[in-house]
Each structure stands twice: as C-alpha cells, then as structure tokens.
Amino acid sequence: MTPTRFAISRDKLPALVQAMPKAELHMHIEGSLEPELIFALAQRNGVALSYPSVEALRAAYAFTDLQSFLDIYYAGASVLLKEQDFHDMAWAYLLKAKADNVVHTEMFFDPQTHTDRGVPFEVVIKGLKSACDRAKTELGVSASLIMCFLRHLSEEAAFKTLEEALPFRQHFIGVGLDSSERGHPPEKFARVFAKCKELGLHLVAHAGEEGPPAYIISALDVLNVERIDHGVRCVEDPALVQRLARQGTALTVCPLSNIKLCVFKKMEDHNLKTLLQHGLKATVNSDDPAYFGGYMNQNFLATFADLDLDADDAYTLARNSFEASFVDAQTKAGWIAQLDATFARFA
Ligand code: ADE
C-alpha cells in the first residue's frame, strides 16, 4: 500500500479534482460530437438523420455493449464532411478540456470512418490539426493526434490508410486500434503496427475492454504497444497484472464508458481502485464523452464518489496521466511541478 501523503479531507475532493492539472490520453474526437452539434452540422451539410430531434437522439443512447454504441457513433459521424466540421468538433471538445483543467490531450481520430464515405484524409486531418494549433495559442492547452485503425476492417485497409496519412506524418504522434474488439485480436494488425514502429510512431491499442486478457498480452508482445487502452479485464490474469505493474505499462481507463457499455454493471463494481491497489499505472479518461455522460472531471467525480477514492488516488491518477503521456521529460516535469503546487495549496 502507498502511504498517505496528503491530509486533504474528502469534502475538498470536488474542488481538488477541478483544480488539478491533468492529461487526457484516451478520447475519440468523434465521440465528443454532442447531439446539438450533430444536428447543427446535419443542417449545415444537408445530411438526413434518422432521429427527428436532439432529444430523440439522446434518448437512443441506451447501450447494451460496445457494438450497440458503435452503430450509433458511426451514424453520428456521418454529418462530418468539410474541414471546418472537423475543426468545429475538435474545438468544442478542447473548450471542455480547458474547462476541466486538462492541460494536455492526446486525441484519437478514426480516418476510415470518413474516408470510406468519400471524405478525403486531408480534410479530416487538416480540420483537426488546426483546432489543436488553435488550442495551444488561444487556450494554452497542448493537443496532439493519434490515428486509429478500425479493427473490424482488414489489415490491408489499415495499410491503405497509413499510406494516405504519410504526407501528413508531422500532424500526428502515433497510431491506435479501436472499434469492435471481440473477434478482432491485435495480431490481425501485426504487420501494419511493425511498419508504424519503423516510422517512429507511438503505438497504443484498445485491449481488454470487452476482449480477454490474451488480447492485452498480444497487444504488448505482437504489436509492441506502449500503453493499453482500457485494459480493465487484465485482473482476470494475475500473472498479467504482475507484468503490467512491473513494466509500468499505463492503462487508459474510462469509467463512465465502462458503465454505459455494461463492462461493469454499476460504478460501485468498477475495478479502478483495485487496479491502483495492484500498483498499476491507471489513468482516468472520458473515451466518448458526448455519448457516455461526461467529460474528464465528471469521470473523476463519478469514480471518486462510488469507489471510496481519496486525494492520494487523485494525485496518483493525475501524475500517471503525465508520466504516461507522449511528451518529453522536461514538459512532463513541468506539469508534475504544477500538480505538486496544486496539492500543496489544498493540504
Ligand atoms: N471507438 C470509440 N469508442 C470506442 C471504444 N470504447 N472501444 C472501441 N472502439 C471505440
């Protein structure tokens, strides 16, 4: 057990969570499209939606598993056609990140969701990148992009996407693997990830959200990923838990997502506290905040309320988010110093 370091009472936790600087390492930018923006973009672009109103769309957000969510999530993304649409979507998220004191975010995007509808890769990445640049200058928020391959598609399709992305190599820092996990093991993408490693890209993959611990092991051993997205099912394999703890592999955990997608029945059953007790480098993230009921601080607050987490856990989670981020050591140290100063003010 980690010794208690901060004598900060529980009633101060909401203010502490708000005030502490933090990094977000697992969010899909297409999952930040709020129903209001979906309807506004549909109207702007003349796209027909199968829901009559914002309220009707929001009412459809009752998911039973990952696939039931993905079906609606891909339909929502159909309103994105122009560079400005991608910019507006990312900017709306970055304003929310700023409000939650997220000082650094590594945003996933799914190019195949757009290129398969005829939207050029260039349109997607330029719109997103201009929002990232604007966040730096106007908000002081550092934002970078991680390109995800859709795992329900083929490795060949992933290679094609990588080829389209290469002229924009300087606009993204890494690649990830998302979409339907069951039946699509990491090893399906072994060659494309090997190529991305050669290109010097950072590597991450969703594993152990709905899929078994074996998928986490193959993400590590076959894909050579640096972080595991979700990874909550690692607890089913004690040897894997020991390995993740020993290696200091970060898990980008998404509590509200896990409840909405029925990975856990209710927040009291979530294993975030257990992961921390095992010494795992867990972080808190919002995944698809517009669909799962909350951005970063709402994820922290919901988790803290139901899992008996305290100020020490808040510190560990925020510190982990910086340590696991893909920035240089000096930048990490600067943010950790800001985190320390925040906790010193509250103590
Ligand atoms: N794409 C968007 N959100 C996802 C999630 N939680 N798991 C897998 N793919 C996703």
Ligand code: ZN
């Ligand atoms: Zn995700």
